[in-house]
Amino acid sequence: MVQDRSFTIVQEGPEDHAGVEALYDAAFGPGRFVKTAERLREGNARIPEASFLARDSEGVCAAVRLWPVETGSGGRAALLGPLAVAARQRGRGVAFGLMERSIGVCRELGFPAVILVGDVAYYERWAFRRAQAGRFQLPGPVDPARILVRDLSPDAAVLSGMLSVPRTALVSG
Secondary structure, X not given: OOOOOOOEEEEXXXXXXXXXXXXXXXXXXXXXXXXXXHHHOOOOOOOHHXXXXXXXXXXXXXXXXXXXXXXXXXXXXXXXEEEEEOHHHOOOOHHHHHHHHHHXXXXXXXXXXXXXXXXXXXHHHHOOEEOOOOOEEOOOOOOHHHEXXXXXXXXXXXXXXXXXXXXXXXXXX
């Protein structure tokens, strides 16, 4: 039996929340909520224009969310994560499509950089590199070698310090 493995990438909408959360639960389990990067998502409002998902014939098969963060130096950046792809679509370019769209939107929105916590070997294909030692701090323990950054404009060079949820992004509830 041949299965259709085609997918469509769309901007995540409110109606997609449950499907995306189910994908993240399947990919990362409950341990995702204790990770330091989660402290920057709690009470934050994702960047809706830059948060995408992929659908296939079985439903949501991949998703990426981006979040605004402030840096200790007074600048802003986008925090990427989580990125997940269902096993049935891995190796088919879904993650590449999601990342290219989301990073492009961040550039269009004027974010000077995108920051994430992850493996450089995986994310270097999207021009992420290890942040200079001590450049960024997160609100909790994190391996400094896993703090990655992709500069989107020359303004990124001045970004540094503790990352935090922007006051304007705080959501209630």
